[in-house]
Amino acid sequence: GEDVEQSLFLSVREGDSSVINCTYTDSSSTYLYWYKQEPGAGLQLLTYIFSNMDMKQDQRLTVLLNKKDKHLSLRIADTQTGDSAIYFCAESDNTDKLIFGTGTRLQVFP
Amino acid sequence: DGGITQSPKYLFRKEGQNVTLSCEQNLNHDAMYWYRQDPGQGLRLIYYSQIVNDFQKGDIAEGYSVSREKKESFPLTVTSAQKNPTAFYLCASQMGSPYNEQFFGPGTRLTVL
16 A cells, blocks of 8 residues: 655754655655644645646745655755654545655754 | 634643534635644544535544535534544635635644543
């Protein structure tokens, strides 16, 4: 079945860039998503990318998609302490379901 | 304000008791979902419903039950058959294909004592 993988932890210094990586297995994915979860809360959609794109930029966020390698990344420029959260990658499998990765916990230190 | 609500925020139950978690949305979305979140395991799909009076099992449906009598509401019952029910439960809703953005509620943390 489909699988989405992420590393569990990332620690960065405030002001540096963060890069969170994700790999997926379903080559028929149409949309790929990045969600953010703050402690004790639900998930919020940060950004998404359509599978025929290779890059999308939205203010401090840059999403890169390598469809050949089935690799997705989220770059956060000028990382702030408020960016500390868990970040989930998800893919749409052409049904009404999303497949989520395990989540990457981003810790930003001063 | 449009959104999705879950209640209660925290729930404590004794082992062997059934418990029902509430999920309501006023976004007029057709599809609704229940996920379970455990540390280091991401989100796992329990049940989902694409239309009123219809629902499908997700990846970990055993020990859970749902109903979808109204478009706005999708309650989840955690039964005594669920062997390890302590977890964070998230409800989501979605307008539908193809974009598939899901909107999440704030979650319910269930602790079974």
